[in-house]
Amino acid sequence: MSGQTTVAVAPVGNNPFLRAVAALSTLAGWCSAAMIVIAVGITCQMIFIRFVLNGSTVWQTEAVIYLMIAATLVGLPYVQRLRGHVNVDLIPLALPMGARRALAILTLTVSSAIVAMMLWYGYEYWHFAWDRGWRSDTVWGVRLWIPYLALPVGFGLLLLQLLADLLAVILKIDRPFGLEEH
Numbered sequence: 001m002s003g004q005t006t007v008a009v010a011p012v013g014n015n016p017f018l019r020a021v022a023a024l025s026t027l028a029g030w031c032s033a034a035m036i037v038i039a040v041g042i043t044c045q046m047i048f049i050r051f052v053l054n055g056s057t058v059w060q061t062e063a064v065i066y067l068m069i070a071a072t073l074v075g076l077p078y079v080q081r082l083r084g085h086v087n088v089d090l091i092p093l094a095l096p097m098g099a100r101r102a103l104a105i106l107t108l109t110v111s112s113a114i115v116a117m118m119l120w121y122g123y124e125y126w127h128f129a130w131d132r133g134w135r136s137d138t139v140w141g142v143r144l145w146i147p148y149l150a151l152p153v154g155f156g157l158l159l160l161q162l163l164a165d166l167l168a169v170i171l172k173i174d175r176p177f178g179l180e181e182h
Contacts, residue, residue, distance in 0.1 A: 008083040009081060009082055009083075010081045010082075010164070010165055010168060010174060011168060011173055012164075012168070012173070013168075013171075013173040015168075015173060017164065017167065018168055018173065021077075021160050021161055021163075022081060022164070024077070025077040025078050025081040025157065025160075025161050026081070028074050028075065028076075028078050028157050029077075029078025029079075029081075031074055032070075032071040032072075032075030032078060033071075035067045035068075035070055035071035035074070036067070036068070036071045038067055039063075039067040039068050039071070042060050042063055042067070043064055045060065046060035046061065058139050058140055059139075059140040059142075062140055062142065063140075066142070066147035066150075069147070069150060070147060070150035070154075072154075073150040073151060073155070074150055074153060074154045074157070076154050076155075076157070076158040076161075077154075077157040077158045077160065077161040080158060080161045080162065080165070091103070092104070092176065092177040097176070100176045101169065101176045104169050104176030104177055105166065105170065105176075108165055108169065109166065112159060112163055112166065115155055115159045118155045119152060119156050119159055122152045122155050123151070123152040126151055126152050129143075129144040129145040129148045130145040
């Protein structure tokens with residue numbers, strides 16, 4: 001299946017808030033990519049230790065799992081900024097621009113509310129791990145607040161990006177669902 005691929009980056013105009021959130025989302029994307037590269041490097045090191053040197057590994061598998069989960073969470077705002085999340089546009093395509101705008105505002109508002117709840121509970125979970133000194137039950141025994149920090153950071157940055165997208169639609173800097181008027 002071949003087709004045309006385009007990258008639709010969320011427009012920011014000259015709005016300082018939108019520009020700042022775009023910069024944060026881009027930084028989060030770079031951090032996410034770095035975590036993936038580090039996880040791949042650790043995996044290669046683990047394979048070398050196990051199968052070439054016939055040694056045992058202690059921390060590698062756990063570190064790779066935490067890095068990949070953190071990369072996913074921290075990468076959320078960057079994917080949102082690039083409009084990379086799944087978008088079903090059958091209904092918005094059928095609507096006139098005014099209704100499309102209202103639907104976009106409703107969708108972004110509900111999405112923001114859901115992500116805000118996930119941020120709240122993610123922060124609460126991270127704080128329990130921090131406050132109670134939780135450690136993993138493995139030989140490595142990593143302090144769990146470190147990998148759990150990806151929950152409030154990732155959802156917090158995603159919430160900021162969603163709010164920026166909502167503001168851009170309200171201020172007519174961005175088109176609802178990125179669709180042209182028909």
